[in-house]
Amino acid sequence: MRKRNKSLFFRILLLVYIFLLLGTLAGGLAPYLDVSVLGYVQFLPVGLSFLIPLHLLAAWSYRGSRWLLLAALLGLGVSVWVGMKDYRPGSSDPIPEGDLTVVSFNVRTFEYQNARVDEAAELIRSLEPDVVCLQEFRNHPINEEEKADSYLARKLGMKYYRFVTLPVHIHGAVIFSRFPILKIDTLYVSPKEINSGILATLALPTGKVGVANLHLSSFHLEG
Numbered sequence: 001m002r003k004r005n006k007s008l009f010f011r012i013l014l015l016v017y018i019f020l021l022l023g024t025l026a027g028g029l030a031p032y033l034d035v036s037v038l039g040y041v042q043f044l045p046v047g048l049s050f051l052i053p054l055h056l057l058a059a060w061s062y063r064g065s066r067w068l069l070l071a072a073l074l075g076l077g078v079s080v081w082v083g084m085k086d087y088r089p090g091s092s093d094p095i096p097e098g099d100l101t102v103v104s105f106n107v108r109t110f111e112y113q114n115a116r117v118d119e120a121a122e123l124i125r126s127l128e129p130d131v132v133c134l135q136e137f138r139n140h141p142i143n144e145e146e147k148a149d150s151y152l153a154r155k156l157g158m159k160y161y162r163f164v165t166l167p168v169h170i171h172g173a174v175i176f177s178r179f180p181i182l183k184i185d186t187l188y189v190s191p192k193e194i195n196s197g198i199l200a201t202l203a204l205p206t207g208k209v210g211v212a213n214l215h216l217s218s219f220h221l222e223g
Helices: 004-031 037-061 066-087 110-111 115-125 148-156
Strands: 100-107 131-138 160-165 171-177 181-188 195-204 205-212
Touching: 004 066, 037 066, 066 195, 100 115, 100 171, 110 115, 110 131, 115 148, 131 148, 148 160, 148 171, 160 181, 160 195, 171 195, 171 205, 181 205
Parallel strands: 100 131
Antiparallel strands: 131 171, 160 171, 181 195, 195 205
């Protein structure tokens, strides 16, 4: 009886591992799939690097079975491959001269603290961007003359900016630019969403360029 229970336990473990292995393979394919087909699969690559120890353990545990060993090694290879792309050590690649530098930053309503606005300005200014896209931006009064958008524009040295928000929410999306903003389109994902976005057309010396600042949903996916 004990032997039978032990055998059943290991079968359940094997089924769980096969399920995780299929998730690993789907996560490896996710970047090459259309989001409209299997949207939630796009979240899988984020956790694949954490499955590396599990695949190592499975490869050692199932080393007596050729097919299970190969499957575990395949899962290990996919997890390592995705992990190396997502968590590369070292600094980011240098930006070639002449490219447009864009910084995107979720400021989380500045946590309702004016000091956070100055901290964000200092961080962004150190990156020397051409365009700044902020999400969850709360356009509250900083002083008697300025709200957060005009205050931050002055701090960043970017006189071109545009802020949009949904009427029922206190935060929205804002774009700051060193270049003139020729046109603005607002993007409302769904009436039920808390998220919005801006599509801006900028006038660069080399011509027009479009920049999209989209606040992706933190809670659920809409159509």
